Amino acid sequence: MIKKFALLAGALALVGCQSSPSSHADTVNLLGTWLIEQVNDHPVIDYSPAKLVFEEGNKLHGNNSCNNFFGSFELQGNQLLLSPSGTTRKACVDALMDQEARVADALPKVRSLAQGEGKLRLFDSEGKLLLILSRL
Numbered sequence: 001m002i003k004k005f006a007l008l009a010g011a012l013a014l015v016g017c018q019s020s021p022s023s024h025a026d027t028v029n030l031l032g033t034w035l036i037e038q039v040n041d042h043p044v045i046d047y048s049p050a051k052l053v054f055e056e057g058n059k060l061h062g063n064n065s066c067n068n069f070f071g072s073f074e075l076q077g078n079q080l081l082l083s084p085s086g087t088t089r090k091a092c093v094d095a096l097m098d099q100e101a102r103v104a105d106a107l108p109k110v111r112s113l114a115q116g117e118g119k120l121r122l123f124d125s126e127g128k129l130l131l132i133l134s135r136l
Helices: 002-017 094-109
Strands: 032-039 051-055 059-063 068-076 079-087 112-116 119-123 129-135
Touching (some): 059 079, 079 112
Antiparallel strands (some): 032 051, 032 129, 051 059, 059 068, 068 079, 112 119, 119 129
């Protein structure tokens, strides 16, 4: 019995020392503003206002480089669904329009998240990294 307790205590101590990114959304506080640093394999354009803002009541809004958007989100465990439902429609320079298209394409594909090293990573249903965010 003492051996079992010692093994369990040792295992718990090792788990407590791990420094891997958290995959438990219970410890992730999404609320607030997150800057989009990367979309798929593309870093965002310097000085781009691309961001996501998570608010109380599962409200989502932000800027996808050129236009503003709004919608909602659902978070359960490490599962995250983003549902953009509307956007403004102004024209911008081609580079920002291309980046905006990548952001708009990625958002509805998000299915899960992981947080670590000061970043929030959003993945699709197959585990492909879609977005890397940092808190503003």
